[in-house]
Amino acid sequence: xxxLTGILETSLYVERLDRAKGxxxxxFELEILVEDERMCALAVCxxxxxxxxxxxxxxxxxxxxxxxxPPHDATGDLHIAFAIPAAELSRWEDRVGRxxxxxxxxxxxxxxxxxxxxxxxxxHLVELATPGLWSNY
Amino acid sequence: xxxLTGILETSLYVERLDRAKGxxxxxFELEILVEDERMCALAVCxxxxxxxxxxxxxxxxxxxxxxxxPPHDATGDLHIAFAIPAAELSRWEDRVGRxxxxxxxxxxxxxxxxxxxxxxxxxHLVELATPGLWSNY
Numbered sequence: 659x660x661x662l663t664g665i666l667e668t669s670l671y672v673e674r675l676d677r678a679k680g681x682x683x684x685x686f687e688l689e690i691l692v693e694d695e696r697m698c699a700l701a702v703c704x705x706x707x708x709x710x711x712x713x714x715x716x717x718x719x720x721x722x723x724x725x726x727x728p729p730h731d732a733t734g735d736l737h738i739a740f741a742i743p744a745a746e747l748s749r750w751e752d753r754v755g756r757x758x759x760x761x762x763x764x765x766x767x768x769x770x771x772x773x774x775x776x777x778x779x780x781x782h783l784v785e786l787a788t789p790g791l792w793s794n795y
Numbered sequence: 796x797x798x799l800t801g802i803l804e805t806s807l808y809v810e811r812l813d814r815a816k817g818x819x820x821x822x823f824e825l826e827i828l829v830e831d832e833r834m835c836a837l838a839v840c841x842x843x844x845x846x847x848x849x850x851x852x853x854x855x856x857x858x859x860x861x862x863x864x865p866p867h868d869a870t871g872d873l874h875i876a877f878a879i880p881a882a883e884l885s886r887w888e889d890r891v892g893r894x895x896x897x898x899x900x901x902x903x904x905x906x907x908x909x910x911x912x913x914x915x916x917x918x919h920l921v922e923l924a925t926p927g928l929w930s931n932y
Contacts, residue, residue, distance in 0.1 A: 661880050662840070665875065665877055665878070668875065686799050687796055689931075692929075701930070702801055702802050703799070706802050707932065709874070719900075731871050732872065732873045737867040738805065739844075740803060741842060743797075753796075763863050765859050766862060768861070773862075775864065783865055785803075787804075792829075795841075
């Protein structure tokens, strides 16, 4: 069995790239790796990238010069979760509140973790979760 | 600035849970963390979970007993990328081929990485990528 290192890229599809990019940059202070009119790639941590795609703009294949990225596109309210340390949950709640983002729900998990849920500007469901949610987290 | 550890959960929405679960289990030999009629959580590595949701089944909030997971749902062909070591690319290509999965495209990146692209049973665009794609990978 060859090695799988992890999930490298997680994608969201957004109506307005500038608005979505602003939201995730302001909230998480992520570095922009690449951006153009079609998409924006944000570094979440070493080896993990959040991809924001303008809705409908990736429905045709993209010729990179080194090969073609095949078509993809989606609509709806996706779910994505980010990991945060347990000791920093209240600081994250403060930060989310100061940015004017409404916390839609809180969940306490049987393993001891806590999640808070809120919406990004495209109504994607964003979760911040402390350890103690899954057996591998 | 509070700490962001990484992306914990990446979601795909699928027509048939059993088919999608079978695909990702067969391809990656992932451990199932939780499964029911609505969703399946697969451990990709420490601290990273792939969530497969039956299309339409999460449109209402889910009461966990410890709080409510708010609604989410999406349609379309999402994109997700997995990280693999460069030295194991050919073994991955062999494995994908032996499972009868057609490789739709290959891309060579300016930093030296290589990506292969194929479809899961719901036509989500799956990428396996070696290091040398992004500045943080």
